[in-house]
Amino acid sequence: MKKIFFVFTLLFISNQWTAAQTFNPSDIKKHVDLLASDAFEGRGTATLGEIKTANYLADQFKNLGLKPAGTNGTYFQPFQVIMGIDGFAHQMTARNVIGFLDNGAEKTIVIGGHYDHLGKGYQTGSLSPDSKNLIHNGADDNASGTTGVIELAKYFAGNAVKEKHNLLFIGFSGEELGLLGSKYYTESPTIPLKSISAMINMDMIGRYNTDKGLIISGWGTSAAWGKIIPDLARKQNMKYTIDSSGVGASDHTSFYLKDIPVLQFFTGTHSDYHKTSDDSDKINAEGEADILKLIAGVLEKLDNKKEDPGFLTAGNPHAGATTSNFKVTLGVMPDYSFSGKGLKIDAVSKARPAEIAGIQAGDVITKLGGKTINTIYDYMEVLGAHEKGQQVEAEFLRGTERKVVKVIF
């Protein structure tokens, strides 16, 4: 299959443009500190921590005057999840939280982010050793994006403008278990899917680093993005990397698969990813304020256009082979901001195939199972073609040194 995936970086450094802060870093910090505090117990799907967080979000929506747009006139849209806990499968109820800024328009833009995280480590996904009964606060993942949903709702509900679109704000649950909340929403939407012009997602926007820049995915899902974003980013002196695909590891994917143009904003992985150390003291609130200003700008431009942004099928060479379908894994976290050839490893899970084979964070895998790995999609293709227990050769670069190891899936 032809690979259409590409990434490039644009740098803007000399512009002296400044403006009054549209989003207040101290408000951002306040929300993230609270959502990522132990009081919310790591926001595990279908736990009391999730309910407490859902109530907090609903309270915010209510105070801003958003209409409840969940089930039965509430802010909540419950759905069932089946979760394996200590070897037994349990059916439990989780909930999305939905608020509607109703401008009486025909079309609606969805603004979302998942509010669930790994709770106390009983669900899968933790990369901390001995993670059970430890609270995973998930400040970056995704108290930061949840805060983005709240702050954008505040901005658009509080401005003196009546937008030409309605805005639907959604906090998704079940994301960490496989995008379950957004999948459920797009299967059982509370407004007609046909009326949705675009979906903007925020997942991990709390670690903005001016060297790495922002990672914007979904670029290829509409021709509008390339016309709107570069100008706005230049005015804010923001650097970014793009990924054309509409399929990725967050909730925008569910909307893309329903032919809706999407954007996903992300500040990159880090060594605290999915660990108990993803705490709020490491959040860059000023950086997040800049990102929210950029997103608000995108929304305003989108809102002012007469035509819909228009959906495009983006380069998506790994369709049908999303992570959850793989029978095998290396147990690594790819560095999505890496734009060189190969798969750069950001983190390695304990006692999984990569770690057992001696692969470390920082290594760049260039060949796996006889296939040259240029992009993450080559890697996913190899995973899709293997079964548990199979042994393959992995070739990787550690600095300039080339190494070859045997990996058992």
Ligand SMILES: [Zn+2]
């Ligand atoms: Zn996340």
